Amino acid sequence: MSLTHKVDSLLSDVHSRLRLPRCSNRRGTYDTIASGYSHGQGQIHPTNFSISAHNQPIVEEILQSREMQRVARFVDHGLQSYFPKVHRLLTNLTRILQNTPSLQLKHNFPGSCFAASQYNFTNAATGNHIDFMDGFFLCCAIWNGGKFNPKLGVTLFSGALELSSNFRPALALLYPPPRSFMEIFRFNLMSIGTPLRSLPLLKFYDGILITS
Numbered sequence: 001m002s003l004t005h006k007v008d009s010l011l012s013d014v015h016s017r018l019r020l021p022r023c024s025n026r027r028g029t030y031d032t033i034a035s036g037y038s039h040g041q042g043q044i045h046p047t048n049f050s051i052s053a054h055n056q057p058i059v060e061e062i063l064q065s066r067e068m069q070r071v072a073r074f075v076d077h078g079l080q081s082y083f084p085k086v087h088r089l090l091t092n093l094t095r096i097l098q099n100t101p102s103l104q105l106k107h108n109f110p111g112s113c114f115a116a117s118q119y120n121f122t123n124a125a126t127g128n129h130i131d132f133m134d135g136f137f138l139c140c141a142i143w144n145g146g147k148f149n150p151k152l153g154v155t156l157f158s159g160a161l162e163l164s165s166n167f168r169p170a171l172a173l174l175y176p177p178p179r180s181f182m183e184i185f186r187f188n189l190m191s192i193g194t195p196l197r198s199l200p201l202l203k204f205y206d207g208i209l210i211t212s
Contacts, residue, residue, distance in 0.1 A: 004170040006067045007145045014062060015121045019054050035059050036108040036116030037097075046097060048106050049116065062119065063108060072109035072117075075141040075172050079113065082174060086138060087113055114141065140175040144168070 001009075020031045033055065039046040051059055062068050080087040090113035097105055097115075108117050144167050167173065 002170075003067055003070060004145055007065075007071060008147065010062070010065055010067060011119065011121065011145065014058055014119075017058050019052065031121040032118060033059065034116055034118045035063065035106075036114070037103075037105045038116055046103055046105060046115075048104075069109050069111070071143055071172075072112040072114075075143055075174075076112045076114070078172055078174055079139060079141060083139060090114070090138070141172060142167075142175060143172045144170070 015031065018031070018033060020033060033051070034049045035051065037046050037048045076087070079090075094107065094113055094115065097103060098107055108114065146169055
């Protein structure tokens with residue numbers, strides 16, 4: 001069984017057991033849960049994402065999965081290859097935050113510089129939205145799982161970057177930094193046709209963590 005199929009099977013099983021609120025977020029209407037740590041929404045210092053007592057051991061299964069750890073390392077190595085200075089910055093910052101006892105931050109995956117992961121389920125398709133969270137010179141990493149025809153599957157659109165990309169299974173995409181400080185990320189991830197199943201995973205590092 002391929003890595004993509006193993007991840008697909010894991011996330012499908014996990015999704016069936018998670019208790020997730022049936023509501024829309026500002027990006028769209030789909031099931032999603034995050035792990036790792038962030039900073040914002042009134043927090044005065046970086047904190048771990050809040051996960052319910054029921055969901056915590058299920059999310060831990062994702063974090064302990066060898067397949068998910070391989071995906072995390074794959075994405076991390078991609079960032080290191082294309083944006084080595086950004087990778088070095090995030091790696092050093094992660095080390096500093098992890099070695100600050102008062103924060104007690106839980107890192108997602110060994111060998112990954114990203115502070116947080118967002119697991120999206122049920123053919124996640126976002127609306128056109130602005131990403132307020134990434135630093136203006138950082139990258140979001142998106143890895144796409146599931147089963148679908150890439151020509152009739154998931155496409156990433158960005159008006160700001162004049163970018164449109166077919167998003168086949170097992171592809172990792174580093175959403176590039178903006179061309180200037182004032183440029184705003186506005187993009188959407190949408191389904192074209194009727195994919196069997198799409199499971200986009202997002203890895204990110206909140207820009208405000210750099211100033212924490």
